Amino acid sequence: MTAQDVMVVSGTEPRNERALRRQARGEQGRLVALSVPAFFLVGALVLVPMGWLFWLSVYGSDGFTVENYTRLLHPAYKETLITTFELAFLVTGLCVLLGFPVAYMASQLGPRWASLVMLCVLFPFWTSLLVRTYAWLVLLQRRGVINSWLMDMGLIDTPLKLVHNFTGTTIGMVHIMLPFLVLPLYASMRTIDMDLMKAAANLGASPVRAFWGIYVPQTLSGLGAGVILVFVLSLGFYVTPALLGGGRVMMWAMQIERSMAVYGDWGAASALGVVLLVMTLGILWVLRRLTGASAGSGGH
Incomplete structure (x- = not known):
């Protein structure tokens, strides 16, 4: 076990390293939050039409069908x-x-x-x-x-x-x-x-x-x-x-x-x-x- 691992286990990890890790996690969280609207846009413009297309291909007036x-x-x-x-x-x-x-x-x-x-x-x-x-x-x-x-x-x-x-x-x-x-x-x-x-x-x-x-x-x-x-x-x-x-x-x-x-x-x-x-x-x-x-x- 290295000296750094000992410091982490004992809770004596330098404060600046813990702050950097928290900052990195915070930046990742903000990036994910900023990407949420894009994910919704892709889902609305791509995934939903594709799902609707598949539904029309297998569901007819008489219910589920593979005739198409x-x-x-x-x-x-x-x-x-x-x-x-x-x-x-x-x-x-x-x-x-x-x-x-x-x-x-x-x-x-x-x-x-x-x-x-x-x-x-x-x-x-x-x-x-x-x-x-x-x-x-x-x-x-x-x-x-x-x-x-x-x-x-x-x-x-x-x-x-x-x-x-x-x-x-x-x-x-x-x-x-x-x-x-x-x-x-x-x-x-x-x-x-x-x-x-x-x-x-x-x-x-x-x-x-x-x-x-x-x-x-x-x-x-x-x-x-x-x-x-x-x-x-x-x-x-x-x-x-x-x-x-x-x-x-x-x-x-x-x-x-x-x-x-x-x-x-x-x-x-x-x-x-x-x-x-x-x-x-x-x-x-x-x-x-x-x-x-x-x-x-x-x-x-």
Whole structure:
């Protein structure tokens, strides 16, 4: 037993230490008290609607029922769910492939040029989502700008089908989602000490090995945040798939809207929302474990 423990047991602990502990407990109590309104706000805006959504999905006019969930086994619902996740994974992967080089280039430039690059990344935010989607509709249609240029240059003989299909929807969503990956990734890259790369080179590592072994693991926190943002937003996207998909690309959000607007079935729509929420949370948990494990192994 140390001398300090003896002083505590005997009640002769210095008064200043006891005062500091009481002060720390008081500060913790005040922080908890200040957080109570925020907890109530989160409960009112998030937890209560989620509970109401679940209640609507299992309680109908005849009482408790699981019909709203059993009907989701219909092939049409399964096809819509598969399309939703295929599109979300594809858009997320393309955003990573396109956004990582952009964020890396901006992080290596000087302040002035980096600000110019990030200004170009943020420029789409200054335009309405609906306007951007209609702009892609004009560009990608059969007689649009892209097909006209390709035909004028003699690269194609007939217009390409770039809209009202999976391809057009993917292009429009990648354009809209790309800034959500670049921003957190760029913020993470700006904090990396580039002297580590020089140290790896002095120890005999090639530039490629130093990049993948030293630099990339330190970007996983920002990359993980960007991937989660893009993936979650892509799962619930409605406007862009509805316009660029032309009704041929049916996503889960569109199925929810159809259940409420066309059929007036709130129970079925609620079941769709609950299933999408549970699956999204499960995938996010897996992604967090994977990015956390990768970051941990990279740190060692």
